[in-house]
Amino acid sequence: QVQLVEAGGGLVQAGGSLRPPCVASGLTFSSYNIGWFRQAPGKEREFVAAISRSGGSTYYADSVKGRFTISRDNAKKTVYLQMNSLKPEDTAVYYCAADRSLITSATPTTALGAWGQGTLVTVSS
16 A cells, blocks of 8 residues: 655745655555645645656756755655745645656646645745
8 A cells, every 4th residue: 555654844934945755655666756746725736846766857847946856765765855945825735646657747636646645834924
C-alpha cells in the first residue's frame, strides 16, 4: 500500500523559507515520479512542482519558478520542496503525489491516485 507523508509546514513571514519533505513507503520509490500540489482555501488544487524518477527532470509552475526547488533522495524515499522568498499567496495546504507516469503541470489531479494528507503552509505579510 502506497503511503505518502508530508511534514515541515508551518507559519513563516513573507520572504522566509521552508523545506517540507514528502516521505514515501509501500512502493519502489525509484519507479515513481513525484509531484507537489497545493490547495488554498476556496480554490482548486493546483500543480506546484514535479520531479522525474531519477531526479534528472524537474517541472515548475510559473508562479514558483526561481523561488522553489524540488529534489529527491531515492535512498531515503524522500522528496523535498525547498521554498524560498515565500509570499502570502503561497499560503495553502501542500500535498505530494506519486505516479508511475510523468507528472507535469498538464497532469490532471484526478489522474493521480496516491496522495499524502497534506501539510499547511501559512505565509504572513
